[in-house]
Amino acid sequence: MTHSTPTHPSPPGGDWPRPDLPRGRTFPAQLQLAAELLERITEEGLPADRSLQRELAARRKMGRRDRERVRELTLFVLRQRRVLDWLLDDGAPSMAARLAAALSLADALDSVLAEAAGLAAETTTRLAARAAEPFDQLPDDVRFNLSAAAAGQWRAWQPDDPDTLARALDARAPVDLHANPRHADRDALIGELAEADIEATPIAGLPLGLRLGRPARLTRLPAFEAGGFEVQDAGSQWVVRALEARPGERVLDLCAGAGGKSLGLLDEARGDLALTACDLHAERLERLAQRAARHGDTRLDQRALDATRPLPADLTGFDRVLVDAPCSGSGTWRRHPELRWAHIDWTGLADTQRRLLEQAANATRPGGRLVYATCSLWPMENEAIVEGFLARHPGWQATRPALEGLPDDAVTPAGWIRLRPDRHGCDGFFIACLQAPDERPTA
Template identity: 35%
Template sequence: MRLHRNLVFSVIDGLNLIFNEGEYADKVVQKLLKRDARWGSRDRKFVAETTYDIVRWKRLYAEIADINENYSRENLWRIFAVWATLRGIELPDWSQLEGTPTRRIKGRFDEFSKIRKIKESIPDWLDELCVAELGEKVWSKEINALNKQAEVILRTNTLRTTKEKLQALLATFDNETEFVKGHPVALRLKERANIFRNDAFKNGLFEVQDANSQLVSEFLDVKPGMKVVDACAGAGGKSLHLAALMENKGNLISLDIYEAKLRELKRRARRNGAHNIETRVIDSTKVIKKLYDMADRVLIDAPCSGLGVLRRNPDAKWKIQPGFLDKVRKTQQDILQRYSKMVKPGGKLVYATCSILPSENQEQVKKFLETNEDFTFVEDKKLLASTSGFDGFYMALLERK
């Protein structure tokens, strides 16, 4: 591979924004890809994947480059040199890369590969926490899986088409896909591509959604004509799936504390042809109280650490702090206690997170049931990236007596 100066400089600029300015990697990459209209797909792929790769392995590369918490541009170039050297890429004769100790880099890589927290590039405290909650063996396998690049999985919008028809249509755009066993409306993209530009997406025939994420809405067991509440809807990925499962029949109320996210949901719903979605901003306790004892089904896709989706959000490893985990657990229990009151007698509730930690999952459900005798536990699913090949998720199905 030959390195091109303008592409590499873009990567360095992006890393500076992520490491020093605290910006989110996905937003930074979106900005970088708009930088030069002359870039082809290969150029854009290099910028995006190299940026994500260095974010994912930040600690490992920084340790090899002998850099502490000082990500000056000079040090960012040293980290980039480590990335290139470990991939066998010949370094060009640029001043920023002068004196790169190629042989020493490879030696230090072998040395650090024996230490999990450095090899897998995670903070000490997070490594210790996950060992305590999951055990040494499970955590070692899980963090290794979470450091792999996520595949592109599509969810067929069954309001507009079938999985078989969508597959055939995508093939006409040279986007080859395959079915995903155990996931009834999922298609796996065989090669990464920008599928947002083709007409199938513009016409609302599919959404990009991890295969395990698709299981959450199915787990809620909705039927056409029901009154369903998506209590933490965000931008609506699961609301859109619920609308499809309900065949656009019944009432789907999507709630969130952020109005901007619900505006995005409305836009996506129009593209998807999902007409039974009603959005409501949670701007006071009255919004929830008005729905007490009203819903056949309630989905609580709770705020969480996001440790199950590190494959697609690698910078979360560096943004999350111990204090945040304490706060989010408190928020999860508070939401579960209050929002569960929207379930009517005989109705069902799903509590879900994209976390792999029992303290955010099973323990929260256990605590809730201890103080809510009118709810019974039906079943739960614990999905790990290391065993499923997709994102880590937890979901528990509860029923109100």
């Protein structure tokens, strides 16, 4: 399993960004391969990290440095596409041209590579001239690598310290784990990882959280095969903790996906939960079943269903309900830079989020807790959805969870939790904890 190390390669207010290429020359065949991968990732909407891992692993004749060069160039273009387009002064440049522009920033573009990328001589001359301009004089939308849609969302939000946030979103994410205390306590897991020459340190505020010091192969470790841990960003672990599920309670994970947060809930409660995991896609739940079996959780109730529609009669009366809603994924740009450029049906997405929240409310018992979370930065997917729900349901109330170790600056004046990669070292998350009224309204 390949992961990236946390770095900050491109200060939006400072120097021009540069790809961190391994030593040696870049050849036209490597440029062409990176261009093909970029086109496939973009056109098919594929996750960049998994696609690169799969495609490069299949090219066994390529040297390690060559594979790393292709990987770095591909990710650099995904992260810095708006900057590269500005350099090229082209409204719709090819992926090969963008790669050539990236190579120019690394002082690695020669005439052979320029020709392979289809760049005319006047284009390379113009590119060099534009790269001589001060980077901090570029428009914010360009420096921050925002698509037109994302730029509109950014301006609507107006985040504090925008340069710092943009720098963090351009960086590579750390590798975080959540430990399974039924396997061993966290200190024992740190020792097991150390025996495999993997450095791990506790994450402040997260009793089961660990952060690796560098990338590592994890899935073949005995501790992983025994269900000793799962790879999970610290922000996702804060979502799990916000539910504050207690042993013996009935818990519903309404948008479980492959089940990372479901497993986190079970691990937090030492397996003593009556947990139901739902998702629209049955194949995702199959992955959850495999992961849960590794943890020893064989009695997990799984339902493949459309949770935007009325739920089955038996899915009601839950003590805790989690809605990890589908969203733009803007808070995960460090891990999924391809999402910066994804086309999003904002109206349809907002409708899905509202419908999921309504069904989750119907499934929550009187006095129970409902947590609505997204890995999005944009208020229209977060505050707007929850505030609209509260306006339609006056008996419901927002509540701040009593989470020891939660940074004070993560809690907004309204009581929402906003996690930012630049301030909290995790993916960007929004978390709203809602308390159901003690009595159901009468018809």
